[in-house]
Amino acid sequence: MSLVQANAQGQFTVEAPNVVAAGERFRLVFTATDLEPESFNPPEIESFMVLAGPTTSTMNRLEYINGRRTQSRSVSYTYILEAGNTGKFTIGEASVLSDNVTYRTQPVTIEVIPGTSSPAGTVREQEPVSATGISDQDVFLRLDVSKRRVVKGEPLTATLKLYTRVNVSGAEDIRFPTFNGFWSQEVYAPQQIDWQRENVNGEIYQVATLRRYVLLPQQSGQVKIDPSEIVCVIQVRDTRRGQSLLDDFFDSYQTVRKRVTAPAVTVNVSELPAGAPGTFKGAVGNFSISADIAADSVKAHDAVSVYVTVTGEGNINLLEAPLMTFPPDFEVYDAKVTDNSRSTGGTFSGSKTFEYPVIPRSHGDFTIDPVEFSYYDIQNKRYRTIRTQPLKLKVARSTDVAASGVPYTPGTHRRAVESLGKDIRYIRTAVPSWRMKGKYLTGSYLYFVILALIFAVTGLVYVVMNKRREHMNDTIRVRNSKANKIARTRLKAAGMLLKQQLFEAYYEELHRALWGYIADKLGLSQADCSRDRISDMLRDRNIDKELIQNYSDIIESCEYARYAPDPGQLEKERIFEAAVKAISKMEQALK
Amino acid sequence: MKKVLFLIIFCLVSFLTAEARETPDSLWNEANAYYAREQYQDALDHYMKIENSGVESADLYYNIGNTYFKMRYMAYAVLYYEKALRLAPNDPDIAYNLGIAREQCIDRIEPVPTFFVADWIRKSHQIMSSDMWAIVSVGVILLAILFFLIFLFARGVRFRKAAFILSVIIFLFAVMTTVFAWQSRKQATRKDIAIVLAAVSPVKAAPDTQGKDLLVIHEGTRVRVLEQMGTWARIELEDGRQGWVALNEIVFVY
Numbered sequence: 008m009s010l011v012q013a014n015a016q017g018q019f020t021v022e023a024p025n026v027v028a029a030g031e032r033f034r035l036v037f038t039a040t041d042l043e044p045e046s047f048n049p050p051e052i053e054s055f056m057v058l059a060g061p062t063t064s065t066m067n068r069l070e071y072i073n074g075r076r077t078q079s080r081s082v083s084y085t086y087i088l089e090a091g092n093t094g095k096f097t098i099g100e101a102s103v104l105s106d107n108v109t110y111r112t113q114p115v116t117i118e119v120i121p122g123t124s125s126p127a128g129t130v131r132e133q134e135p136v137s138a139t140g141i142s143d144q145d146v147f148l149r150l151d152v153s154k155r156r157v158v159k160g161e162p163l164t165a166t167l168k169l170y171t172r173v174n175v176s177g178a179e180d181i182r183f184p185t186f187n188g189f190w191s192q193e194v195y196a197p198q199q200i201d202w203q204r205e206n207v208n209g210e211i212y213q214v215a216t217l218r219r220y221v222l223l224p225q226q227s228g229q230v231k232i233d234p235s236e237i238v239c240v241i242q243v244r245d246t247r248r249g250q251s252l253l254d255d256f257f258d259s260y261q262t263v264r265k266r267v268t269a270p271a272v273t274v275n276v277s278e279l280p281a282g283a284p285g286t287f288k289g290a291v292g293n294f295s296i297s298a299d300i301a302a303d304s305v306k307a308h309d310a311v312s313v314y315v316t317v318t319g320e321g322n323i324n325l326l327e328a329p330l331m332t333f334p335p336d337f338e339v340y341d342a343k344v345t346d347n348s349r350s351t352g353g354t355f356s357g358s359k360t361f362e363y364p365v366i367p368r369s370h371g372d373f374t375i376d377p378v379e380f381s382y383y384d385i386q387n388k389r390y391r392t393i394r395t396q397p398l399k400l401k402v403a404r405s406t407d408v409a410a411s412g413v414p415y416t417p418g419t420h421r422r423a424v425e426s427l428g429k430d431i432r433y434i435r436t437a438v439p440s441w442r443m444k445g446k447y448l449t450g451s452y453l454y455f456v457i458l459a460l461i462f463a464v465t466g467l468v469y470v471v472m473n474k475r476r477e478h479m480n481d482t483i484r485v486r487n488s489k490a491n492k493i494a495r496t497r498l499k500a501a502g503m504l505l506k507q508q509l510f511e512a513y514y515e516e517l518h519r520a521l522w523g524y525i526a527d528k529l530g531l532s533q534a535d536c537s538r539d540r541i542s543d544m545l546r547d548r549n550i551d552k553e554l555i556q557n558y559s560d561i562i563e564s565c566e567y568a569r570y571a572p573d574p575g576q577l578e579k580e581r582i583f584e585a586a587v588k589a590i591s592k593m594e595q596a597l598k
Numbered sequence: 599m600k601k602v603l604f605l606i607i608f609c610l611v612s613f614l615t616a617e618a619r620e621t622p623d624s625l626w627n628e629a630n631a632y633y634a635r636e637q638y639q640d641a642l643d644h645y646m647k648i649e650n651s652g653v654e655s656a657d658l659y660y661n662i663g664n665t666y667f668k669m670r671y672m673a674y675a676v677l678y679y680e681k682a683l684r685l686a687p688n689d690p691d692i693a694y695n696l697g698i699a700r701e702q703c704i705d706r707i708e709p710v711p712t713f714f715v716a717d718w719i720r721k722s723h724q725i726m727s728s729d730m731w732a733i734v735s736v737g738v739i740l741l742a743i744l745f746f747l748i749f750l751f752a753r754g755v756r757f758r759k760a761a762f763i764l765s766v767i768i769f770l771f772a773v774m775t776t777v778f779a780w781q782s783r784k785q786a787t788r789k790d791i792a793i794v795l796a797a798v799s800p801v802k803a804a805p806d807t808q809g810k811d812l813l814v815i816h817e818g819t820r821v822r823v824l825e826q827m828g829t830w831a832r833i834e835l836e837d838g839r840q841g842w843v844a845l846n847e848i849v850f851v852y
Contacts, residue, residue, distance in 0.1 A: 431695040434664045436630050438623050439655035442685075448732040449783040457736055465743045472751045547755060 017042040019103055019110035026118045026206040027090045032058060035086040037101050037112060044082050044103040052088065054096035055117075060086030090119040120206050141265055146171040146239055148269040150184055150232065152222075156275045159227050160291030160322045161385050162354040164194075165220045167235060167269065170205070170212040176262070177240040183218060184235040184269070188226045188276070190325060194350040195219035221350045223322045224276040232272045239265050279383055284392050286330065290382035292321010292354065296329070298378055298395035307370045307405035313363045313398065315342075315378050320356035321385075323348040328361045329380045334373045335427055338366040367402040374399055483530035490527035494520050494590050498583075505579060511569060513579070517586055518565040524590055525558070528597050538562065550596050558589045622648045626658070633661070638669045656686035656727075660695070667699055673817035675699040677793040680820070680851045684786045687724035703818030709836040723778040728786050731779035738775050742768040792833070792848040794819045799848070801841030805830030812841040821848060 018040045027033050037047075049061055061084040070077045084101075095118050102111045146169070153164040167184065169175070178200070196218055205214040217237075224230060242260045279291070294317050301312040313333075317326055328342045340363070348357035367373065375398040384391050448454050497520035504513035526536050529544050538559055545555045564582060568574060629644030642665045648658055659682035667675040679696035686692060712720075726734065745765030752758050797817050802809030805827045813835075815821070821833040824840070831848065834840045 429698060431664055431667050431698050432691045434630060434633055434661040435657040435691075437657075438626055439657035441622050441653040441655055441658075442729075444649075444652050444654045445787070447783045447786065448729040449779040454732055454736075458739070461736070461740060461743065465747070468747060469750070472747070476751060 017105060017110065019101075019112055021098075021101065021112040021115055023098065023115045023117055024204045025116075026120060026204045026211050028211055029090050029093050029119055029121055032087060032089045035060075035088055035098065035115075036083050037061075037085075037103075038081055038083040039103050039105070039110065040081040041079055042082070042103065042105040042110065044105050046104045047084055048102040048104075049084070050099045050101040050112075050114075052086070052098055054092070054094075054119075055088040055090055055098075058087040058089055060084070060088075062086075090117075093119045093121055095119075118206055120209055120211065141173060141241060141243070141263065143267075145173045146175060146241065146265060146267055148235065148237055148267045150235060150269045150272050152232070152272055152274060154274075156277070157224055158277050158291060158383065158385065159224050159279050160289055160325075160383070161224065162292070162322060163222050163224075163274070165191075165222055165232065165272075166195075166216060167218040167220075169200075169215045169217055169237065169239070169267070170207060171215075171239070172210065172212055174242045175213075175239045176242050178237050179240060179264075180236075180238040181217070182236040185233050186220065186222055187233070188230040189222040189224055189232075190322075191220045191222050192324075192350060193218060194221050221355065222274075223325060224274065227276045227278040230274050230276050232274065234271045235269045237267055239267055241265055280388070280390075282390065283383075284379075284381045284390055286379040286392060287381035287383070287390060288327045288329070290317075290321065290323075290326055290380070291385060292319055292323065292382060293384060293386070294319030294321060294323070294380065294382050294393070296378065296380045296393050296395050298375075298398055300375070300398045300400060303399065304401035304403060305367065306403045307367055309405075310364055310366050311400070313365055313375065314360055315363070315395065316358050316360045317380060318358040319382075320351075320354050321382065323355045323357060323359050326359050329378050331363055331378055332376045333363075333365055334367075334375070335425070336367065336369045337373075338368060340364045367400070370402045370404040372399070372401055479530070486527035486530065490524050491590075491594055493527065494524040497523065498587055498590070501583065501586075505583060510573065510579065514565050514569040517583065518562065518569070521558070521562050521565065521586055521590070525593070528593070548597070550593075554589075554592055554596055557585075558593060561585050561589050620647065622651060622653055629661070633665060633668075636668070638665050641665050642669070654681075654685065656682045656689060656692065658682075659685065660689070660692050663692075663695060663699070667695070667702075672699055672702045673793060673795045676703065676818045676820070677795070677849060677851065680791070680793060684851065685727060687727065687782065687785070700818065704816035705819040707819065707836045710838050723782045723785075726778075726782070728779055728783040731775055731782055735772060735775035735779050738768060738772040742772045787852055789850060789852055790823045791851045792821050792823050792831070793851060794821060794843070794847060795849050796844075796847035799843050801833070801839075801843055802830075803841060805832070805842045809842060813839060815843070823848070823850070 018038075019042065020038050020040070022034075022036045022038065024033050035052075037050075047061065047063075064083050064085065066081050066083070068079045068081075070079075095116055097114050097116045099114050100111045102109050104110075149168050149170060151166045151168065154161070157163050165184070165186070169178070195216065197216070200215045200217070202213045202215050205212050241263045243263050297316050297318070299314045299316070301314070305311045313331070315329060315331065317323065317329075324346055328344065331339070331342075333339050342361040342363050345360040345362065346357075348355045348359060377394040377397050379392055379394045381390055381392040383389075497516055501513050501516040501520060504510075504516055522536060525541055525545075526532070529541065531540075531544075542555055542559060545558075546552070561582065565586075568579075568582065625644045625648045629641045629648070632638070632641035632644060642662065645658060645662045645665060649662070659678045663675045663678035663682060666672075666678060676696065676699050679692055679699060682692045683689070683696065723731070742765050745761050745768060748761040749758050749765055752761060794815050794817055799815050799817075800811045801813040801815055803812050804810070815835070819835070821835060821843075824832045824834055826832075826845065829845050830842045831845050832840065832842050833848070
């Protein structure tokens, strides 16, 4: 076979029925198409009786199709064989030599079953039966499904076949099955009916495959495929008009229509097991995934395509686009889907490519997260999750905005910071200061103790301060009461000194009398005394301003006179008088 | 002072317990490590050990709330955020996460709008925790007393006058902070706030399983318990509707 395919021009094929009845004669034909066979090496035929052959026939064919001329030439070697014993027999390979290349056929297996039909005629030249004799055994329709128990999404094939033992010349009013609950695709729909022989319970039937579908169950449970119907046109010999001699010679046939129905088929579709991963979207089969990016580096605002390809077999044509997460500043458009899947052997295989056009809006190095894809593995009966490699993309700074024809104005590209998701804030990690459960400082013993302590200390301070103040008040009071007396004594002494003509001592004594009096009266220590201070304090006690000024002036003149030249006796006496007057006035004012 | 006292109590507690090396601090760090590795069940176990050892902190409740949130137990998350908020009423993170956890809960209840002055007062004593208010109030009382003493014993009329006015003002502050301390303690130890933990809880018209269903509330909803009668509690929703629910379907925040 490999050699046959190696040379595309020529073919060497074999044609034989699958099933024959014992004693039946049949043809075995080897055909060399577009070859120049130099020698034919016949097969070994042991299990069948060779009645004739090999007879060689040559056929030339010339075709014009749409003005194109094609020519083909085929040589066929035909055997007429008769089946002997029942069983399965293999006819070995035959070969031809053409242009020094050997072409071989595949061995064919022929099943011989006990004969039921007359050994003289082949089934192909079946005896037409009368219209009334056509039973459901003679012609029936059947829908075969490859699997009766599937999981949701697992592909299965359904084949609609017409079986017949009578001469069916045509079909009309075909109602093909409807597959509710399945996604279905026709994978075989012949233009012409191609009859094959098949052994059905020891009977040879002519079988025509009308349709083949690949089905993908979409719902679970007992899913019923509705019956299909066909009206067969059957040729039967006309038995009514059997009088004429000619009628016997020229068989006259009558056309009979028979409605045959394929029984409904139920497929048990079970739900996929629980525990599907989050990325599972109904893929069933066996897949692999890969991701690719059209360019490793682009400029900002330039489009780039990201391809995700799922390859494998299963319900690949129904796959949804896997969820891609792009970096936040990427503009993503809808995926373009390219489906390269074909139906092969009752399932779909191939690849499906999802092309995501993205436009990165800012520059930098980005990593596109791996794409996760989950599917249900039918063989191992479990879910699998596969992922791609992460893709790296370098986005260069866009050269300028002029490329898109918009002049750059500062501020136009500013935008609000987008919130991408919402989640709780993270836990606290610093070791907190622990507190006893349910214990509050307010109202606790400690709280009251602190408060009590504060008030106790306050009381203590008050008592101490009060005592001290009283003590001070006492001394002040004593000084106050004695002030007048002391002042008088000093004035008297001053008077004495004046008489003794000791002027310096006189002024000193006078000054001391004035100062001492006011300091005692105001409770001031000698150190605290200053004229301003005294004036202020006196003013606070609402003493007449004139009096304060007067008192102050006298003190000043005393101080002045001590160091000044002698002003004369009269003046000294005047100051003495004034001092006595001021002190007595102050005494009255300070009462 | 307070910390020292607690430290002494701690030393005693850890000395008395068998697992002396499992201090709250070490448990705390381990739990945080588990949380960071997304092993939430282990993290929760460790946090719970701390809570069961008799200490608490707003951060502990906050982290427990976060752990429950990550484990999708929204009602418990709400419960622990509420607990955290009681200890730290002014913490923006707790309020934020509580808001998100509430959004995940089924029931959306529009609270009855409160008078804005009441809001201000409530908010003002939520600035600090009760303990902080207590400390502040003690400080303010001290200050008021100081100024009063100055008024009493100082010389100089104007000086004394100023001291008197100040002491009166500060005394008013002292009264206010003390009231706040007591108020926020009262708020923090309120025993009438509860969270619905049952997935679905029917609210009955009477404290009786045969009672007519008035409403149905779901987990995570905050209710105020007005009274208790046997195994039933009369609750009030934040929008003012009332009814009876079984006590075992709710958990008190305090």
